[in-house]
Amino acid sequence: MRTSDEFNLQTQPRETHRIFNRWDLIPDGWYIALESSRLKKEQVRSVQIAGQHLVVFRGKSGLVSALDGFCPHMGVDLGIGKVEGEQLRCFFHHWKFDRNGDCTAIPCQEKIPSRAKLKHYRVREAYGFIWVHPNEKAIDGVLEVPELVGEKSSWLHGKSYHRSCHHHITMINGIDPQHLSTVHGIHMDMDLEIKEPSSNLFQVTLRGKIPSKRLIEKLTKFFVGDNYCYSMTYADGCVASLSVLKEVALFGKFKILPELHMIFGYQTVSPGKTLVQPIYLTRKRKGFWGKLYGRFLLTFTKMAFSVLQGEDGEVYENIRFQTNNLLKMDRPISRYINYINQLRPSAWSQPAEVMKKGPAVSEITSEQKL
Ligand code: FES
Ligand SMILES: [Fe+2]
Structure with missing residues (x-):
C-alpha cells in the first residue's frame, strides 16, 4: 500500500530535512528491544530494533548483552545460537563470542581471525524493558521522567x-x-x-x-x-x-x-x-x-x-x-x-549508497591474511 509520502509528489513535494521525518536515518538514542521478562538467564533472542537486526542474550549472571545479529563467519542468525556462561555460541560452526563481540573460540582452529568480531551495543534495563543504544560509548541512561x-x-x-x-x-x-x-x-x-x-x-x-x-x-x-x-x-x-x-x-x-x-x-x-x-x-x-x-x-x-x-x-x-x-x-x-x-545519525542508519555495489569476494588463503 502506498503511504502518504508517495502521493502528490509533483504538486506537494515532500520536504527533506537533515534528520526530522527521515525513515533512512536513525539518531543515536535508546530503543526498546523487548520486555525484560521475555529474556531469562542463559536465553538468547534475535530482535529487530529500528530496522537493525540484533541478537540479545542474558548470561548466567543475569547481565544482558547486545551484538549485531549475523555471525561474522557465514552470517547465520545468532538468535538460534546458545548462551554459555556470559558468551554466545553460533549454532552453525560453533564460533563463540563474548559480550564485546570478540570471537573467543573457533572449534576447528586455534588462531582467531582479526575480522572475527561483531559490533556490540550498550544495554540498559528500565521500566521492564531491555533498551539498546547504537553507540557503545553512550554515557547517559534511558530518559527518566x-x-x-x-x-x-x-x-x-x-x-x-x-x-x-x-x-x-x-x-x-x-x-x-x-x-x-x-x-x-x-x-x-x-x-x-x-x-x-x-x-x-x-x-x-x-x-x-x-x-x-x-x-x-x-x-x-x-x-x-x-x-x-x-x-x-x-x-x-x-x-x-x-x-x-x-x-x-x-x-x-x-x-x-x-x-x-x-x-x-x-x-x-x-x-x-x-x-x-x-x-x-x-x-x-x-x-x-x-x-x-x-x-x-x-x-x-x-x-x-x-x-x-x-x-x-x-x-x-x-x-x-x-x-x-x-x-x-x-x-x-x-x-x-x-x-x-541537530541530532546525530547512528550506525543503524541506511547508507546512502545502500547495496549499489557488492564487495568483491575472495577466499582467505593464508594464516597471514587471517
Ligand atoms: S556461521 Fe556462525 S560459526 Fe559459521
Ligand atoms: Fe492530541
Missing part, C-alpha cells in the same frame, strides 16, 4: 501500536497548542517554556489558567483549582515523557492530587511504519494500600491516555507533514524540529 528523578517508580506497559507516519511527527502532539482547542476542546491560553538542557534533550512546559465559561470548565476549576500545567521531555527524538496534572490542587487548596506520568518509546520499523510503546509510571509506594493506590493511578493514567489518543489518532494515519506554513503559535513545533535536526 524529570518529576521522578531520584525516586523508584512502578510502571504499567501499554499496548504497543503502529503509526504510518514517522514518530518525529506523532511526537509533536503534546506540544501543538492549536490542536488542544480544536481537537480536544481545551480552550486555554497557555504560557510556554522551552528548555534545551543538552543537545539530546528538549523540554516544553505549558501553563494556563482554567477557563470557566462552560459547565465542564467550571467543574474542572472547582475540583483542581485555577491553574493547569503539563510538561513534555524528549530524548534523542525517540523517547518522550509526559507529565500531566502538574501544579493542581483539590478544590484549589489541597496539594494532594497526584501528577500522572507516561513515557513513550518510539522506533522505525520500516519506511511507512513506526512503533510506539507507551509506559505508564508512578512513584513507587510501600505497603498494601500504597501499592493498591499506585496500581489505581497507573490504570487511571492508561485510561486517560486512551481517551486523548482516541480523539486524534486518525490524524497520524494520513498526514503529509510540512513545515513551510508554521505560525508564530507553532513555535514549540519549529523549535522541536530544529532540535531533531
Whole structure:
C-alpha cells in the first residue's frame, strides 16, 4: 500500500530535512528491544530494533548483552545460537563470542581471525524493558521522567501500536497548542517554556489558567483549582515523557492530587511504519494500600491516555507533514524540529549508497591474511 509520502509528489513535494521525518536515518538514542521478562538467564533472542537486526542474550549472571545479529563467519542468525556462561555460541560452526563481540573460540582452529568480531551495543534495563543504544560509548541512561528523578517508580506497559507516519511527527502532539482547542476542546491560553538542557534533550512546559465559561470548565476549576500545567521531555527524538496534572490542587487548596506520568518509546520499523510503546509510571509506594493506590493511578493514567489518543489518532494515519506554513503559535513545533535536526545519525542508519555495489569476494588463503 502506498503511504502518504508517495502521493502528490509533483504538486506537494515532500520536504527533506537533515534528520526530522527521515525513515533512512536513525539518531543515536535508546530503543526498546523487548520486555525484560521475555529474556531469562542463559536465553538468547534475535530482535529487530529500528530496522537493525540484533541478537540479545542474558548470561548466567543475569547481565544482558547486545551484538549485531549475523555471525561474522557465514552470517547465520545468532538468535538460534546458545548462551554459555556470559558468551554466545553460533549454532552453525560453533564460533563463540563474548559480550564485546570478540570471537573467543573457533572449534576447528586455534588462531582467531582479526575480522572475527561483531559490533556490540550498550544495554540498559528500565521500566521492564531491555533498551539498546547504537553507540557503545553512550554515557547517559534511558530518559527518566524529570518529576521522578531520584525516586523508584512502578510502571504499567501499554499496548504497543503502529503509526504510518514517522514518530518525529506523532511526537509533536503534546506540544501543538492549536490542536488542544480544536481537537480536544481545551480552550486555554497557555504560557510556554522551552528548555534545551543538552543537545539530546528538549523540554516544553505549558501553563494556563482554567477557563470557566462552560459547565465542564467550571467543574474542572472547582475540583483542581485555577491553574493547569503539563510538561513534555524528549530524548534523542525517540523517547518522550509526559507529565500531566502538574501544579493542581483539590478544590484549589489541597496539594494532594497526584501528577500522572507516561513515557513513550518510539522506533522505525520500516519506511511507512513506526512503533510506539507507551509506559505508564508512578512513584513507587510501600505497603498494601500504597501499592493498591499506585496500581489505581497507573490504570487511571492508561485510561486517560486512551481517551486523548482516541480523539486524534486518525490524524497520524494520513498526514503529509510540512513545515513551510508554521505560525508564530507553532513555535514549540519549529523549535522541536530544529532540535531533531541537530541530532546525530547512528550506525543503524541506511547508507546512502545502500547495496549499489557488492564487495568483491575472495577466499582467505593464508594464516597471514587471517
Ligand atoms: S556461521 Fe556462525 S560459526 Fe559459521
Ligand atoms: Fe492530541
